[in-house]
Amino acid sequence: xxxxxxxxxxxxxxxxxxxxxxxxxxxxxxxxxxxxxxxxxxxxxxxxxxxxxxxxxxxxxxxxxxxxxxxxxxxxxxxxxxxxxxxxxxxxxxxxxxxxxxxxxxxxxxxxxxxxxxxxxxxxxxxxxxxxxxxxxxxxxxxxxxxxxxxxxxxxxxxxxxxxxxxxxxxxxxxxxxxxxxxxxxxxxxxxxxxxxxxxxxxxxxxxxxxxxxxxxxxxxxxxxxxxxxxxxxxxxxxxxxxxxxxxxxxxxxxxxxxxxxxxxxxxxxxxxxxxxxxxxxxxxxxxxxxxxxxxxxxxxxxxxxxxxxxxxxxxxxxxxxxxxxxxxxxxxxxxxxxxxxxxxxxxxxxxxxxxxxxxxxxxxxxxxxxxxxxxxxxxxxxxxxxxxxxxxxxxxxxxxxxxxxxxxxxxxxxxxxxxxxxxxxxxxxxxxxxxxxxxxxxxxxxxxxxxxxxxxxxxxxxxxxxxxxxxxxxxxxxxxxxxxxxxxxxxxxxxxxxxxxxxxxxxxxxxxxxxxxxxxxxxxxxxxxxxxxxxxxxxxxxxxxxxxx
Numbered sequence: 381x382x383x384x385x386x387x388x389x390x391x392x393x394x395x396x397x398x399x400x401x402x403x404x405x406x407x408x409x410x411x412x413x414x415x416x417x418x419x420x421x422x423x424x425x426x427x428x429x430x431x432x433x434x435x436x437x438x439x440x441x442x443x444x445x446x447x448x449x450x451x452x453x454x455x456x457x458x459x460x461x462x463x464x465x466x467x468x469x470x471x472x473x474x475x476x477x478x479x480x481x482x483x484x485x486x487x488x489x490x491x492x493x494x495x496x497x498x499x500x501x502x503x504x505x506x507x508x509x510x511x512x513x514x515x516x517x518x519x520x521x522x523x524x525x526x527x528x529x530x531x532x533x534x535x536x537x538x539x540x541x542x543x544x545x546x547x548x549x550x551x552x553x554x555x556x557x558x559x560x561x562x563x564x565x566x567x568x569x570x571x572x573x574x575x576x577x578x579x580x581x582x583x584x585x586x587x588x589x590x591x592x593x594x595x596x597x598x599x600x601x602x603x604x605x606x607x608x609x610x611x612x613x614x615x616x617x618x619x620x621x622x623x624x625x626x627x628x629x630x631x632x633x634x635x636x637x638x639x640x641x642x643x644x645x646x647x648x649x650x651x652x653x654x655x656x657x658x659x660x661x662x663x664x665x666x667x668x669x670x671x672x673x674x675x676x677x678x679x680x681x682x683x684x685x686x687x688x689x690x691x692x693x694x695x696x697x698x699x700x701x702x703x704x705x706x707x708x709x710x711x712x713x714x715x716x717x718x719x720x721x722x723x724x725x726x727x728x729x730x731x732x733x734x735x736x737x738x739x740x741x742x743x744x745x746x747x748x749x750x751x752x753x754x755x756x757x758x759x760x761x762x763x764x765x766x767x768x769x770x771x772x773x774x775x776x777x778x779x780x781x782x783x784x785x786x787x788x789x790x791x792x793x794x795x796x797x798x799x800x801x802x803x804x805x806x807x808x809x810x811x812x813x814x815x816x817x818x819x820x821x822x823x824x825x826x827x828x829x830x831x832x833x834x835x836x837x838x839x840x841x842x843x844x845x846x847x848x849x850x851x852x853x854x855x856x857x858x859x860x861x862x863x864x865x866x867x868x869x870x871x872x873x874x875x876x877x878x879x880x881x882x883x884x885x886x887x888x889x890x891x892x893x894x895x896x897x898x899x900x901x902x903x904x905x906x907x908x909x910x911x912x913x914x915x916x917x918x919x920x921x922x923x924x925x926x927x928x929x930x
Contacts, residue, residue: 401425406492416613417611418472421468429486432486443471443472444471514532519732526583527582536575540599555583583669591619634729636732638729640661652714653750665705666701678710686711713891717749725742854907855894890907
């Protein structure tokens with residue numbers, strides 16, 4: 381008997397997953413209900429239903445609805461089996477009045493509609509004093525893509541056991557919560573409340589009149605050692621979204637205030653060649669997100685290499701305003717001496733307070749680039765003048781000027797020479813003959829370039845730094861080598877003298893890796909090899925040139 385009963389139950393449950401239902405009913409647990417108070421809607425089918433549920437989408441037009449939970453139960457009494465399937469959901473009315481919960485249909489059966497009365501909350505109601513929600517948008521009117529700060533506060537006058545606070549809703553807008561909720565205490569009308577604060581960023585994407593649907597709270601509190609269900613709702617916010625003015629040009633940046641500032645390191649307006657300058661520019665704006673801030677690009681200046689760093693973006697809320705900030709750093713490396721003027725930085729933005737286009741600017745700045753004081757200056761070689769003959773008569777005629785013809789009638793006096801003068805002249809003549817003979821039998825060898833004698837120590841340091849992959853030490857050794865190789869030239873002039881474009885490109889990458897945190901990289905071993913080749917080639921060219929002179 382028992383086995384037969386189990387077989388029957390198995391066949392009924394698994395071989396017939398969908399059974400015809402006899403009746404379908406809908407009911408609510410409260411009627412009337414308060415504005416902002418959740419009630420439970422229950423739809424029950426007399427029979428087991430599998431893979432089908434009632435369509436409740438029509439409720440969204442007049443109510444706030446929660447998710448649907450499904451439950452079923454089966455009972456067997458005296459061999460007769462009965463099943464029930466139940467759908468339940470939490471529903472909330474935002475406005476007072478009389479509403480109709482429509483009929484629902486499942487498996488060909490329809491429920492009866494329900495007339496629901498929603499009454500407004502009164503100030504005298506205790507629950508309104510115990511729990512309430514406020515919502516505020518700052519600023520009250522927005523332009524398209526302008527960021528507004530929507531602040532929601534839940535005031536709890538009783539011990540909270542659990543609860544849920546929904547998010548605001550608005551069509552044609554991006555809504556995101558900023559940070560985590562904050563918990564604090566406030567005193568309102570002489571009563572102490574625990575306050576839960578949430579902030580939302582609202583960015584409308586289209587112009588027009590909109591409604592921000594306020595958040596709803598539904599939860600349970602402790603009262604006299606028992607749990608009590610409570611709910612609260614804030615008032616909806618009406619919002620006017622203004623369009624972008626037709627006359628505005630450039631990237632759209634609506635804000636109440638935009639500011640540009642900068643820092644220089646070092647702060648001196650006079651720097652030496654090759655000394656890196658770090659220029660940090662900060663762009664701050666109210667009422668926009670960090671993604672809306674435009675990138676800061678600097679103009680290219682001949683004679684100064686620029687290496688931009690990665691930008692840092694942040695945003696926060698303060699005093700009911702959204703504050704966004706962009707920090708952009710640039711490494712500037714002067715290559716030549718001179719005076720340079722960095723042009724002004726100018727960013728347009730739309731002032732939403734006065735409804736006018738403004739500009740955030742950084743004024744032009746002039747810097748002076750001087751030679752490295754540690755490098756000796758090139759000696760100034762004066763032109764060699766021929767030795768002037770003795771001029772005992774005090775003639776003021778310059779030796780390097782053509783001799784002027786004397787007048788025909790001007791007598792020429794002949795200077796008388798003593799015995800000592802003849803002896804000195806004879807000794808000088810003999811010494812000159814000896815010098816000429818020595819030079820004839822032993823010609824001087826072509827001198828080796830000075831740059832090669834001092835190269836080995838610096839090249840060893842370069843090789844060691846390359847093996848250790850130490851870019852900073854490698855670059856310092858490279859500059860020291862340049863001073864030894866060409867003490868009268870600067871670093872860039874020495875590099876140009878080597879006449880190796882590939883080497884110059886690799887050294888530029890090395891400088892970028894030192895003065896910027898971007899993805900620039902340099903192969904120290906390759907630079908070392910290219911440098912060896914360039915120095916040998918340059919030394920060979922100098923040697924051939926000197927040999928030709930002799």
